Amino acid sequence: xxxxxxxxxxxxxxQEAEDISRVEELAYELKINEVxxxxxxxxxxxxxxxxxxxxxxxxxxxxxxxxTGDGNLVGIxxxxxxxxxxxxxxxxxxxxxxxxxxxxTVANTDPIIEALKKFVGTNFGRLLVVDKNxxxxxIITKGDINRGILKALEHDYQTEEIKKYRASHLFExxxxxxxxxxxxxxxxxxxxxxxxxxxxxxxxxxxxxxxxKQIARRCGIAIYEAEMNLIxxxxxxxxxxxxxxxxxxxxxAYDYGPGIKDVQLALKPGYSTASEAIREMGFGAGMGLANIxxxxxxxxxxxxxxxxxxxKMRLFLENDHPNNALTIDSEE
Amino acid sequence: MNINELINIVEGTPLTKSFDGSEEILGGCGxxxxxxxxxxxxxxxxxxxxxxxxxxxxxxxxxxxxxxxxVRGKNPPESTIKLAEEESxxxxxSPFGMFELCGRLxxxxxxxxxxxxxxxxxxxxx
Numbered sequence: 023x024x025x026x027x028x029x030x031x032x033x034x035x036x037q038e039a040e041d042i043s044r045v046e047e048l049a050y051e052l053k054i055n056e057v058x059x060x061x062x063x064x065x066x067x068x069x070x071x072x073x074x075x076x077x078x079x080x081x082x083x084x085x086x087x088x089x090t091g092d093g094n095l096v097g098i099x100x101x102x103x104x105x106x107x108x109x110x111x112x113x114x115x116x117x118x119x120x121x122x123x124x125x126x127t128v129a130n131t132d133p134i135i136e137a138l139k140k141f142v143g144t145n146f147g148r149l150l151v152v153d154k155n156x157x158x159x160x161i162i163t164k165g166d167i168n169r170g171i172l173k174a175l176e177h178d179y180q181t182e183e184i185k186k187y188r189a190s191h192l193f194e195x196x197x198x199x200x201x202x203x204x205x206x207x208x209x210x211x212x213x214x215x216x217x218x219x220x221x222x223x224x225x226x227x228x229x230x231x232x233x234x235k236q237i238a239r240r241c242g243i244a245i246y247e248a249e250m251n252l253i254x255x256x257x258x259x260x261x262x263x264x265x266x267x268x269x270x271x272x273x274x275a276y277d278y279g280p281g282i283k284d285v286q287l288a289l290k291p292g293y294s295t296a297s298e299a300i301r302e303m304g305f306g307a308g309m310g311l312a313n314i315x316x317x318x319x320x321x322x323x324x325x326x327x328x329x330x331x332x333x334k335m336r337l338f339l340e341n342d343h344p345n346n347a348l349t350i351d352s353e354e
Numbered sequence: 355m356n357i358n359e360l361i362n363i364v365e366g367t368p369l370t371k372s373f374d375g376s377e378e379i380l381g382g383c384g385x386x387x388x389x390x391x392x393x394x395x396x397x398x399x400x401x402x403x404x405x406x407x408x409x410x411x412x413x414x415x416x417x418x419x420x421x422x423x424x425v426r427g428k429n430p431p432e433s434t435i436k437l438a439e440e441e442s443x444x445x446x447x448s449p450f451g452m453f454e455l456c457g458r459l460x461x462x463x464x465x466x467x468x469x470x471x472x473x474x475x476x477x478x479x480x
C-alpha cells in the first residue's frame with residue numbers, strides 16, 4: 023500500500039488573493055492605537071515577584087510593562103521572567119531584578135505593519151506601545167492585531183451590504199403616489215470612443231437598484247443601440263433619459279436633427295443610411311431599431327425631417343404584459 | 355469549458371489580467387457585426403470577432419459575454435484593452451482565423467449560443 027502523501031501544492035484562488043490583498047491593505051491602514059490595549063495592567067519596579075505571581079494569576083495575563091511612580095517606562099515582565107524566578111525560588115526579590123530592560127517598542131501612530139515586522143523579527147508575544155514622548159500608551163499582542171483586522175473586514179462587509187440594501191429598497195423606502203428616478207445622459211455626435219458608456223452606466227445602476235439580470239440586459243442592449251444611433255446619425259448628438267419606476271422603465275432618446283425621412287423604411291431590418299466607415303466599426307447594418315423592438319415591451323418613434331427624432335421605449339417589470347412593440351399608449 | 359481551457363484551445367494570448375480563469379463559458383458566437391451579436395447572442399458565451407474597437411467590449415458588457423477572442427492575431431488599440439481591463443472582460447487574441455476557431459471550440463464540445471431571430475427574412479442587405 024502506498025502510504026506516502028503527495029506533496030501539497032497550495033493554490034491561491036482569486037477570491038483568496040482578493041482577501042489577502044485587503045488584509046495587507048489593512049496592515050498599512052490600521053494604526054497601532056486603533057487595535058492596542060490602551061489601559062494595560064502595569065507593575066511598579068519595587069513590587070515583589072510573589073505579588074506579580076498573584077496579579078498574573080488573578081488578571082489572567084502573561085506579561086506587563088513596568089512603570090516607575092513618575093510614569094517612566096523601565097522594563098517589561100513576562101511569564102518567562104517569572105519562571106526563571108520560580109526556578110531560583112526567589113519570590114521575595116523585587117521586579118527590577120528579573121524584568122527585561124531591553125525594550126522593544128512601537129509608536130502608537132504607526133501602522134500595524136510595523137508591529138507585525140517586530141513580532142516576526144523578535145518572536146516576542148507583546149510589544150510596548152509608546153507615544154511621541156516615549157511614555158507608555160498601551161501594549162499590543164498578535165491577538166489584538168487579529169481582532170482589529172477582523173473587525174475592520176466585518177465593517178467593510180457591512181458598509182457594502184448597507185449600500186446595496188439602500189439602493190435596492192429605494193422605491194419601498196420612499197412614500198409617494200408615484201416615485202421615479204430619472205437618469206439623463208448627453209450623447210455627443212461622432213464620439214465613438216465613449217459610445218456605450220451611458221448604456222454601461224445605466225445597466226450598472228439597474229443592477230444596483232435590484233433589477234433582474236434579464237431586465238438589465240434587455241435595457242442595456244436597447245439603450246446601447248439607441249446611444250449608437252445618436253452618435254452615428256444625428257447632427258449634434260442628443261439626450262438619453264431613463265425613468266425608473268418600481269413597475270416599469272421608460273427610456274427616451276431624442277435629438278435635434280436631422281430627422282428621419284421615412285420612419286417605416288427606417289424600421290425595416292437591413293435598411294441603413296450609415297456610411298462605409300460606420301459599417302467597418304461593426305454598426306450601421308440597419309439592425310438597431312429591430313434589435314430595440316425585440317428588447318422592449320413598447321416602442322414608439324416620432325420624427326420630423328429637419329427637426330429631430332424621439333424614440334420612446336418602455337419595459338414592464340412584471341411579466342403579465344405582452345410584447346406589443348411599436349405602441350406606447352398614454353402620454354404622461 | 356472555462357476561460358483557461360479556452361485560452362489553451364485557441365492557443366491564445368490574454369491581453370488583460372483582471373479576470374477569473376476558472377469562470378465557465380456556456381457556448382460560443384462568432385460575428386463581426388455588433389448588431390448581430392446584440393440580436394442573437396445568449397448570456398455567458400465567448401464572442402469570436404475580427405473587430406477590435408472598444409465597441410466590442412461595450413457590446414460584450416451589454417450582452418453579458420463571458421470572454422472576447424480576437425481572430426487572426428489582431429492587436430486591438432490601447433483603448434479597447436483598457437476598457438476590457440476596467441470592466442473585467444477577458445480579452446484574448448488568437449493566431450487562427452474565425453472558421454478554424456469556431457471548429458476548434460465546437461470540436462472541444464462548446465455549443466453555439468447564437469439564437470435564431472425571426473425577423474431576418476426581409477433583410478435586403480446582400
